[in-house]
Amino acid sequence: MNLKHEMRVLGVDDSPLVARDVLVVGALFRGAEWLDGVMRTYLTRDGLDATERIAEMMCSSKHHTQMRAVLLDGITYGGFNVVDIHALYDSTSVPVIAVMRDFPDLESMHRALQHVSEPEHRYSLILKAGGFTKVITRDETRPLYIQTAGIEPEDGAHIVRRTTLHANIPEPLRVAHMISSAMVLGESSGKA
Amino acid sequence: MNLKHEMRVLGVDDSPLVARDVLVVGALFRGAEWLDGVMRTYLTRDGLDATERIAEMMCSSKHHTQMRAVLLDGITYGGFNVVDIHALYDSTSVPVIAVMRDFPDLESMHRALQHVSEPEHRYSLILKAGGFTKVITRDETRPLYIQTAGIEPEDGAHIVRRTTLHANIPEPLRVAHMISSAMVLGESSGKA
Numbered sequence: 001m002n003l004k005h006e007m008r009v010l011g012v013d014d015s016p017l018v019a020r021d022v023l024v025v026g027a028l029f030r031g032a033e034w035l036d037g038v039m040r041t042y043l044t045r046d047g048l049d050a051t052e053r054i055a056e057m058m059c060s061s062k063h064h065t066q067m068r069a070v071l072l073d074g075i076t077y078g079g080f081n082v083v084d085i086h087a088l089y090d091s092t093s094v095p096v097i098a099v100m101r102d103f104p105d106l107e108s109m110h111r112a113l114q115h116v117s118e119p120e121h122r123y124s125l126i127l128k129a130g131g132f133t134k135v136i137t138r139d140e141t142r143p144l145y146i147q148t149a150g151i152e153p154e155d156g157a158h159i160v161r162r163t164t165l166h167a168n169i170p171e172p173l174r175v176a177h178m179i180s181s182a183m184v185l186g187e188s189s190g191k192a
Numbered sequence: 193m194n195l196k197h198e199m200r201v202l203g204v205d206d207s208p209l210v211a212r213d214v215l216v217v218g219a220l221f222r223g224a225e226w227l228d229g230v231m232r233t234y235l236t237r238d239g240l241d242a243t244e245r246i247a248e249m250m251c252s253s254k255h256h257t258q259m260r261a262v263l264l265d266g267i268t269y270g271g272f273n274v275v276d277i278h279a280l281y282d283s284t285s286v287p288v289i290a291v292m293r294d295f296p297d298l299e300s301m302h303r304a305l306q307h308v309s310e311p312e313h314r315y316s317l318i319l320k321a322g323g324f325t326k327v328i329t330r331d332e333t334r335p336l337y338i339q340t341a342g343i344e345p346e347d348g349a350h351i352v353r354r355t356t357l358h359a360n361i362p363e364p365l366r367v368a369h370m371i372s373s374a375m376v377l378g379e380s381s382g383k384a
Contacts, residue, residue: 037370038370175227182230186249186252187232
């Protein structure tokens with residue numbers, strides 16, 4: 001591993017919903033193996049501030065200019081707080097790759113959104129995020145699906161594969177999840 | 193890297209002192225490269241509960257029985273809350289290795305303890321922790337010093353070297369420090 005030339009990729013995940021303010025953690029990796037930095041922010045459960053809060057966290061980081069991409073765990077955070085991945089790219093200049101473990105069921109998402117404010121606005125952000133690209137990482141039977149902003153899907157898929165090591169999700173997302181769940185629950189919960 | 197056969201080592205670090213309750217984070221590694229779990233607890237700034245709180249965190253972890261050793265960042269946490277490393281070993285059955293970046297100045301530690309309650313009791317725990325063993329990791333000019341409980345100093349030194357990768361401190365401590373400082377400050381502060 002040549003650390004100097006490894007690309008920096010940020011993984012961002014939220015934590016279990018226990019309060020109105022939801023902890024969100026960013027884990028910045030060099031390549032797939034070296035954790036270079038950790039950051040956190042809070043956003044509102046079922047709110048409309050996910051894009052803004054995550055953009056603020058990224059832009060105020062000392063690592064901001066080095067970030068090659070940001071990996072999101074899907075595009076809804078803190079319940080139904082939907083990230084506008086194109087606006088996130090526009091405000092951070094960092095390419096965005098939203099990673100999903102299952103092909104999203106848009107119809108049931110649309111139904112679920114009816115329980116919170118501005119369902120059609122939220123749904124429009126999900127649709128606006130664009131088509132889904134299938135990515136095979138380590139296990140052919142468990143593909144991932146990505147939506148991207150500011151980067152071609154093939155390049156996004158390449159970054160996802162490059163940062164995926166022993167688990168079935170990229171290391172930055174795996175570690176961001178461990179940290180955020182441990183802070184709220186006392187110990188990290190699994191996700192692999 | 194053969195993950196299955198890599199030993200599990202926990203690194204425990206505290207966070208910057210911003211409140212009476214001080215966040216303490218445990219980062220559990222398999223070998224030097226794979227973060228296997230994260231846990232947290234709180235202890236009292238300048239209190240006397242460090243040993244008990246860290247023991248509780250370790251014993252309530254699902255990884256407890258697999259822990260081959262715990263690495264501490266020195267033996268004072270949350271200000272002057274001194275860990276009794278022998279008591280920590282007795283209550284967890286996990287060998288304890290306290291790691292220091294500088295050879296401790298016991299006299300000035302003794303003086304500093306006069307500002308908190310029970311200074312002689314705290315100082316006795318520092319002395320009871322035992323002699324210091326010098327450990328050369330990656331950089332000959334920056335040796336580490338360890339105190340151990342439940343493990344011979346040479347075996348402790350071996351674990352410190354095995355878990356030290358690119359930085360001058362073991363990965364479990366480096367990562368625990370990044371997480372704890374990020375949670376309190378918003379972004380991790382360096383230590384390498």
